[in-house]
Amino acid sequence: MLYRVIDADELPALVEAFMRDYEVIASVRSGKSFAFETVHSFDEIVLDYPTTLTSLKKYLLPPRETLFEYDMEDGVTDYVLQVRPRVLFGAHACDINAMNNLDLVFDDKRYPDPYYEAHRRATMIVGIGCIPSDSCFCHLLDSGEVRSGYDLFLADIGGRYLVSIGSVEGANILEAACNPREATDADRRAFREYTRRRQQAFNPDIPSVQEIPMLMDAFHSDDFWEELGSRCLNCTACASVCPTCYCFDICDVLDPNAQTGRRERVWDACTSPQFALVTGGHNFRSGTRERVRHRMYHKLNGFNSKYGRYLCVGCGRCVHACKTDISPIKVLEFFERKGAEDAE
Amino acid sequence: MSETTNIPRVVVIGLASCFGCQINITNIESHLMEVLGQIDVRYWQLTSSDTMPDEFDVAVIEGAATTKEALETLASVRERAKVVITIGACAATAGIPGMAAPEWQDRINDVYGDNTPAIVSDIACKPQAVHDVIKVDYEVPCCPIDPYAFVHVLQKALYGSNEYSRTSTMCGECKRNERGCFYGRGILCMGMITKQGCGARCPNLGRPCNGCAGLSPDANLDAARVVVQHSGVPLKRFNDALAMFNQDDPRIAL
Numbered sequence: 255m256l257y258r259v260i261d262a263d264e265l266p267a268l269v270e271a272f273m274r275d276y277e278v279i280a281s282v283r284s285g286k287s288f289a290f291e292t293v294h295s296f297d298e299i300v301l302d303y304p305t306t307l308t309s310l311k312k313y314l315l316p317p318r319e320t321l322f323e324y325d326m327e328d329g330v331t332d333y334v335l336q337v338r339p340r341v342l343f344g345a346h347a348c349d350i351n352a353m354n355n356l357d358l359v360f361d362d363k364r365y366p367d368p369y370y371e372a373h374r375r376a377t378m379i380v381g382i383g384c385i386p387s388d389s390c391f392c393h394l395l396d397s398g399e400v401r402s403g404y405d406l407f408l409a410d411i412g413g414r415y416l417v418s419i420g421s422v423e424g425a426n427i428l429e430a431a432c433n434p435r436e437a438t439d440a441d442r443r444a445f446r447e448y449t450r451r452r453q454q455a456f457n458p459d460i461p462s463v464q465e466i467p468m469l470m471d472a473f474h475s476d477d478f479w480e481e482l483g484s485r486c487l488n489c490t491a492c493a494s495v496c497p498t499c500y501c502f503d504i505c506d507v508l509d510p511n512a513q514t515g516r517r518e519r520v521w522d523a524c525t526s527p528q529f530a531l532v533t534g535g536h537n538f539r540s541g542t543r544e545r546v547r548h549r550m551y552h553k554l555n556g557f558n559s560k561y562g563r564y565l566c567v568g569c570g571r572c573v574h575a576c577k578t579d580i581s582p583i584k585v586l587e588f589f590e591r592k593g594a595e596d597a598e
Numbered sequence: 599m600s601e602t603t604n605i606p607r608v609v610v611i612g613l614a615s616c617f618g619c620q621i622n623i624t625n626i627e628s629h630l631m632e633v634l635g636q637i638d639v640r641y642w643q644l645t646s647s648d649t650m651p652d653e654f655d656v657a658v659i660e661g662a663a664t665t666k667e668a669l670e671t672l673a674s675v676r677e678r679a680k681v682v683i684t685i686g687a688c689a690a691t692a693g694i695p696g697m698a699a700p701e702w703q704d705r706i707n708d709v710y711g712d713n714t715p716a717i718v719s720d721i722a723c724k725p726q727a728v729h730d731v732i733k734v735d736y737e738v739p740c741c742p743i744d745p746y747a748f749v750h751v752l753q754k755a756l757y758g759s760n761e762y763s764r765t766s767t768m769c770g771e772c773k774r775n776e777r778g779c780f781y782g783r784g785i786l787c788m789g790m791i792t793k794q795g796c797g798a799r800c801p802n803l804g805r806p807c808n809g810c811a812g813l814s815p816d817a818n819l820d821a822a823r824v825v826v827q828h829s830g831v832p833l834k835r836f837n838d839a840l841a842m843f844n845q846d847d848p849r850i851a852l
Contacts, residue, residue, distance in 0.1 A: 285778045307776050317774050487790045487825075488816040490770030505761045510629035510749045512636050512757065521774070526766040527816045542818070575773055577781060577790060577825045 255401075256419040258434035259441050265408075265415070266296035271431035272341045276378065279313060280343040281306055290342070301344055301410075304387040305570060309497030310342050310349050314356055314373045320516045321369065321504070327513070335369060341378040341405075348390070348567040350381050350404050351397040352497035358561045359500055369519070378423065381407035385452055389570030391460045391583060393453070395554075397567035411444035460583050461590035466564075469589045470555035474547075478588050483543035485578035486525065492549065492580070493523030495571040501529070524549050550585050606655040606756060609641040611675065613661030613668045614695040614725065618742040619686035620644050620660050626745045633749055636756065656681045656755060662688045662695040663731050665721045676732040681755045684728045685748055687741035687843050691812045694741075695725040696845030727846040740796055741810035741843070747795070765816045767791055768807055772798035780806045781829040788839055790825065791817035813844050 260268070272278050273294070280293045281303040288303040290310055323332040345353075353374075360370035381404040392398045400407070405424030408415040416437060419425045428434050437445075463469065493499040503522040508515040522529060525545050530538035539545045557565035566582050573581040612620060621644070624630060641650045657679040663669055676682060687693040698705050702724050706714055728734055736751045738744075754761070768789035769779075775798055780787035788809030789801060800807050813819075826836045840850045 284776065286782065287778050289776050307778060308773060485818070485821045485824075487767055487769065487818050487821055488765070488814065489767040489790055490794075491773045494770045494773035506759070508750075508753050508757070508759075510626065510746070511632040512753055523766070523770060526764055526770075528762055528764055528766075531762070575769075575779075577769070577779065578821050 256425070257437045258417045258419060258428065259411075259414050259437050260417055260428070260432045260434050261414050262410075264432040265301075267431045268428065269293075269296045269299065269343060271427050272343065272378070272380075276339050276341040278341050278343050279310070293343075299344065301382060302385070303344075304384075305346075305390070305574075307571070307575075308495050309352065309569070309571065310345055311352070311356065311497050311500070313340060313342060313377060314353060314370055315360070315500060315502070315521075316373075317521050319369060319519045321519055323514065323516050324506075325514050331514075335372045337372045337376045339376045341380060343380045344382040344408075345379055345404070346384045346392075346569070347381060347400040348392040348397045348569040349497050350379060350400040350407075351392070352567045352569065353379070354400075354403040355498050355557070355561070355563070355565055355567070356500055357403070378421075379404040380424070381418075383407070383409035383448065383452065385455050386457070387570070388457045389573040389583070390456065390568060391570065391586070392568035393456055394460065394462050394586065395466075395564040395566055395568040395582075397564070409445060409448055411441060411448050414441070414444075416441060416445045461586050463586050463589045463593070466586075466589065467555040467558045469592070470551055470585075473589070473592060476588075476592075479547040480543045482580055482584060482588075483541065483546040485580055486542035486546050487578055488525065488527055488542065489577075490523035490525050491575040491577075492525055492572040494521065495575040497569055497571070498553070498565050498567060499523060524552070546580060550582060553582060554585065605636070605638045607640045607651075607653065608637045608656045608658060609650055609654045609675075609679075610639065610644070610658045611641075611650075611660070611671065612643055613659065613671075613689070613728075614664040615661030615686060615688040615693070617644060617660065619688075619738075619748075622742045622745045623685075623748055624745075626749060629749070633752070637752070652678070654679060656683065656752075658752075659684045659689050659728055660686050662692040662725050662727060664695050664723065664725045666723050667721060669723060669731055672728060672731045681735050682728075682732065683736045683738065683751060683755060684734050685738045685743050687739065687810045687812065689728045690737045690739055691843045691847070692725050692727040692730075692845045693843060696727065697842060699725045699845045725845070730846050739793060739811040744796065744799075764794055765814050766794050767814045767817060768794045768796075768798050768801075768811075770794065771796075772801045772807075774798075775802045777801050781825060781831070784830045786826070786831045786835050786839060788836075791819060791822045791840075809839060809843050811843075813840070813847050813849060817849070819849060 278293050279290050280299040281288045282291050282298050283300055288306045290306055293299055320334045322330050322334055325331045360367040405421040407418040501522045502519045504519050506515055506517050539548055553566035640654050657675045684690055736755055738748045738751045771794050772789055785806055787806035789807035791813055792807055792809045793811040793814040826833055844850045
């Protein structure tokens with residue numbers, strides 16, 4: 255991995271360089287929280303945000319996306335790919351890992367998704383190191399660090415940034431906008447200090463559990479799922495804020511003239527009551543117990559068996575979004591309780 | 599549809615309501631003529647004094663049934679219409695008229711005392727949602743309706759659709775709008791038990807949801823009441839708010 259160092263006061267120039275050719279997306283203050291939005295100046299950006307209400311997923315998989323337009327007489331009239339060249343500036347490691355997970359699904363070599371691919375190809379990612387907040391558990395799900403999937407990754411090492419270079423395009427823009435220098439031993443020591451500080455900031459109350467996928471299988475029928483599911487409001491807020499919930503529905507939307515329309519892809523959620531409803535009327539997951547359990551299974555077990563990594567990246571957004579306190583943290587706590595009981 | 603033409607004949611009927619949903623249909627403005635071009639409006643009290651015809655294909659009904667005459671109208675409409683669409687919260691949940699439903703006869707006494715005019719007892723009935731009186735094929739929810747939602751449902755009835763109806767509640771849509779939660783600020787919001795579909799429009803405009811789309815069939819009232827209590831909103835306010843749009847729903851009984 256190639257590292258360079260830039261001074262903190264060079265950052266505005268870097269952002270401005272991106273702004274020349276890209277729409278720059280970054281974290282801004284939004285009410286009591288933070289949101290990823292288009293920014294027009296460096297001053298709007300909050301670099302040390304704890305987390306955002308929703309994720310960067312919306313830029314690769316829009317909540318509502320037109321796939322094509324049609325006419326009742328002429329059939330499909332326009333195959334639409336609305337892509338804007340963007341840079342996602344200041345993504346945390348968990349969120350870059352989340353986009354890497356989405357890549358595994360949509361950028362699949364055998365079944366590539368042309369819409370996703372087009373967004374992804376037009377998107378640059380500049381990561382930024384973060385200090386975890388109380389609801390963060392990325393480190394427990396192998397997403398605390400990120401090794402690929404970004405163009406640049408910035409770590410604040412005190413008045414300067416250690417920049418990890420992930421792509422030629424990223425390096426070129428960095429070279430052009432700033433005066434990057436070689437990292438010195440003092441920089442490396444400062445980086446080690448930063449890493450230590452970050453590690454120590456993780457909430458120690460969230461239990462670290464080994465062999466989570468296996469435990470998911472072992473406790474598949476436990477009463478815990480009934481208890482957890484009984485609290486579900488069926489609101490699907492979890493999936494809306496999740497950076498890795500990628501399920502979608504496709505439907506045709508007719509214009510008021512009844513002559514033209516659009517085929518749209520819209521976000522769906524496995525916690526939606528109709529998600530597993532099939533033709534003939536059978537619902538494979540008709541209760542909240544089954545739906546909540548299924549969601550946790552995909553995050554902590556199912557995705558692993560296909561792709562070898564957790565789908566959940568421990569970003570903690572659902573911890574805040576779920577009003578009834580359903581989150582992977584509750585599953586980890588359950589496994590810890592079970593482990594303690596078994597040890598007795 | 600019609601024997602002689604392929605254009606579906608539509609009647610629009612107003613029961614107990616403010617007629618705001620019917621008026622809102624005209625708010626599609628630039629698209630109004632396009633929509634009217636797809637149907638043959640045979641009766642619409644709001645726009646013409648022509649009387650209701652005997653034959654039609656689609657009946658659009660706003661309002662709750664509050665009179666015996668309304669019950670008869672609904673029965674005869676159901677007999678004749680191939681498709682019945684209700685518009686608005688009053689038709690779908692009994693809405694505002696429905697707030698008088700519990701002990702509705704006592705309310706007549708409250709107003710008239712011992713001098714209840716004969717005509718009142720002759721015509722009044724318990725306020726009811728249209729689907730509690732006759733089978734309804736499609737409901738356009740909310741108070742008032744989104745006129746585009748009406749066009750969408752009308753077209754669904756006329757041409758079919760590959761869309762299925764969702765019963766999830768509203769917070770998922772609200773989060774898509776990237777809105778923080780009212781409960782974090784101790785403000786009552788009915789979104790977590792109200793049917794999704796409007797796009798969480800009021801919260802997106804900075805106002806809490808008042809539940810006008812009605813309770814979702816999958817609303818989890820027990821869990822929602824725990825949320826209300828934990829957030830410091832008095833439970834009575836939540837229960838009172840539930841009563842506004844859900845009088846026909848046995849689940850609101852405490």
